[in-house]
Amino acid sequence: MSIQWFPGHMTRARRQIEEKLKLIDVVFELLDARIPQSSRNPMVDEITGTKPRLVLLNKADLADPDATAEWSRYFRSKGLATHALDANAGTGVKEIAGKAKELLKEKIERQINKGMKPRPIRALIVGIPNVGKSTLINRLAGRNIALTGDRPGVTKGQQWIRFGGELELLDTPGILWPKFDDPVAGFRLAATGAIKEDVIHIDEVACFVLKVLVEQYGSALGERYGLEDLPQELPDMQAAVDVLEKIGRRRGCIVSGGHVDYEKAATLLLRDLRSGKLGRMTLEGPDLTE
Ligand code: GDP
Incomplete structure (x- = not known):
């Protein structure tokens, strides 16, 4: 599905994510491992604010493994945890819960020290269209969920998907807009099929x-x-x-x-x-x- 992004849609998409952020502990930022920089929303740092974030390099099955390792090192050097996966085949999906737990280790330890039983980690997937958000949600859910809300501005009842007792995921992802003002990023997005060729x-x-x-x-x-x-x-x-x-x-x-x-x-x-x-x-x- 291609989305026409206008300023009104962008504002609404942003607001929807900000609403969802209130409900969750960690953001899963989904990127395309073949173009991690070009498939990034230009305002993602600002939009996700101080929420702990895990960068997921999806479609790693199509990407050069050496380059993926290099990208992982790069993101780590910027203080961001990363994990590479193939949501289509499911490779790397089951490790996500453990990675999220690692990110929230201190918070979980604090809960335990207070004698509380840690509740499941709540997560939200965000990313530009076509990066694999629905595929990953379906993988984690273990079934096909009709994502009728897959469009900014269309709201529906949100539900939590439980994954292995330790992770809960919002079933509606946060849809972010791609880069518009960088022509090279535009070519890269078109090359991977993230944006339609009628644009370029x-x-x-x-x-x-x-x-x-x-x-x-x-x-x-x-x-x-x-x-x-x-x-x-x-x-x-x-x-x-x-x-x-x-x-x-x-x-x-x-x-x-x-x-x-x-x-x-x-x-x-x-x-x-x-x-x-x-x-x-x-x-x-x-x-x-x-
Ligand atoms: P969304 O718009 O972010 O929800 O993206 P979708 O989940 O609809 O995925 C877009 C396309 O990418 C679909 O054709 C998926 O089958 C494909 N896809 C998603 N994840 C992967 C992956 O890890 N590897 C490969 N090869 N294709 C994937």
Whole structure:
């Protein structure tokens, strides 16, 4: 489902999260492990305030494991706990409760010292559309929950989902808006399928992706499409178009007159990338100069 984000929606989405924050102990900030920075809401620090937060790097099955390890180190260096998972297959999901407990260790110890029985940790999942919030909620619930409220401004009765006796999760996630004002983040979001291609043209997205793939994952790219002599880097748009053309020819994306159908080649490339057929790839690294 694509959401049109207007200032009114953003204000409402923010208010809804702030209401939910009152009910919970910990925020699970869901990011796409392939683009942890670009899939982050620009105001998430401000919106979640002082609530303890666990950064969940979802879709780790599609991301480069070395890059995921690097991102985890980066977030830890910023004082944020992280955990990588694949909500689709369920890998890494059962460890979430333990990670949350670790974050709230002092609070839980205080309760125990006062002779109280610690109650289950209450959590809220927040993240931009398509990052896997519903998938994770369904995983934790162990069943499919119809998320009719999956739209800012649409409210419904909220319920707690119990997970293993130690964790309770609000069944409606906090939906945050993606970055709008950073064109590179826009390309990365489009490349992973987080935003629709009617916003950015698919050929352009494919050329952007090719630049990253040639420079970071050249051998996997060459192998998949039988491309030899790939350059080490793509200095400009024309160089990317040339690679897209080669892929198109290899894969028979040809129109009458023998020309390459770039749109078809771009669609094929992006489909292969998103489904993991090209291998596990991460499209951005942390900015270590920050
Ligand atoms: P939401 O908009 O944040 O609720 O996102 P969804 O839960 O609807 O997920 C968006 C898409 O991502 C769906 O097609 C999911 O199957 C897929 N997805 C979610 N989590 C994962 C994951 O860990 N790995 C992979 N490969 N796909 C995932």
